[in-house]
Amino acid sequence: MNKQIPAFGLGTFRLKDQVVIDSVSNALDLGYRVIDTAQIYGNEAEVGKAIEDSAVSRDDLFITTKIWIDNFSRDKLLPSLQESLDKLRTEHVDLTLIHWPSPNNAVPLAETLAALADAQSRGLTKLIGISNFTVDLMKQSVDILGKGNIATNQVELSPHVQNRKVVDFAHSQGIHITSYMTLGVGKVLEDPVIQEIASSHQATPAQVALAWAMQLGYAVIPSSTKRANLESNLKAQQLTLSDDDMARIAVLERNGRLVNPEGLAPQWD
Template sequence: MTIPELGLGTFRLQDQIVIDSVSNGLDLGYRAIDTAQIYGNEAEVGSAIAASGVPRDQLFITTKIWIENLDSERLIPSLKESLAKLQTRYVDLTLIHWPSPEGQVPVAEFMSALLEAKKLGLTRQIGVSNFTVALMKEAISAVGAVNIATNQIELHPYLQNRTVAGFARMHGIHVTSYMTLAYGEVLKDPVIEKIAQRHDATPAQVVLAWAMQWGYAVIPSSTQRANLQSNLKARDLRLSDDDMAQIAALDRGQRLTSPPGLAPQWD
């Protein structure tokens, strides 16, 4: 199974807002939905999916295991709780959301438990999120690169994360970009705006197309139906080599997500 190149993120969306976003997304043609235990919206996402009438086999649902559930005794029961909330017998992809702070739960322990969840049919694929090169090496040692579908990382024009992305690619691990639009900050960049003008596109379409052209999956979120529809058009936008080079030059290592006590030692 492959990772869909463009999905719908639900980070920070709650209650009726997330229901409306997922409902609109599914109505417009989105088929990949990304959520997480810590988002506190799995039940609402599940309700929106159930009400949509979209057949389960047409969907690609991702959730993520929170750090409190990483030990081998909690991981699978917590995933079963997520499945109940999402109203599905399985998810298509389950990720370790963040590595265990200070290595309290060894990588080998939670990756082995996650692989067991896959063998039990609770998830079709497994992967990681916010993993550095060193942590990916540990995960590969535990379950093999063939069992790690993706590493979901912060990646946008201002933080292109080339070391991690390059290592993942070398080992056949897909990269999923989160925060691809950098909370909208890159959309105001003059370079992005000029590229958008040349292509008669929106800045968001340009940035999403840039990431997908690199082979990364993207999961932007929006509460506006018009933006959800517009983002889908990024799949049809092809940037020139010059466009790609100009965006490459925007990298400045600007990380937006690095929670104290949770973030690893970044590459």
């Protein structure tokens, strides 16, 4: 299962309209083949247009979207995913995630996961997974769907919020980790230790943070609106950090969570 989640891709959170079209177009032109979007981002149609207008074959792409909380019920999930596919101009996505746990368990997890598994069996999505799930919620998900059926848990993870409890449990259950906010909205790039390591490798701080996550086995989905940054981030795949570099980054944990929306976020581990 884990081998099916590519290590490096493009995130599109907060990118809208022509900005997201340009970002995706530039990324595909530079060699990106993984695109991550979500229903709530309000940009699936623009992502779809950029993909269709590119010269890249659909077979070479890995497209992820996420089901929003309003669409978790059995009667809404499939139609909402079909709408996402229409916007993305594709017959299937490669990965569909539950974007957040259902607030106050308004829709039982079992109902949402069953609908998601149904979407998978119908060929609307190749893989299914979860996002922003705690250890307890992962446990429940595995109990419902069985071990090996949840491709990934996409969580906020960076040198400043290393989320080790979640990572360790996910790995014990064969659930891959996808890291979002790996650069900590720029905060990680200002970290003196990250800057020192970058300097020693003649790399950028962004490349160091992304390489660190990939060396730990996580998938990363950094976003950028600048072609130069998109190109630079891509080179993180060629950067190998030393054991000493990795040890220095391991102690940068400061529980510096940036994404914690009221009314949506679970009780974090």
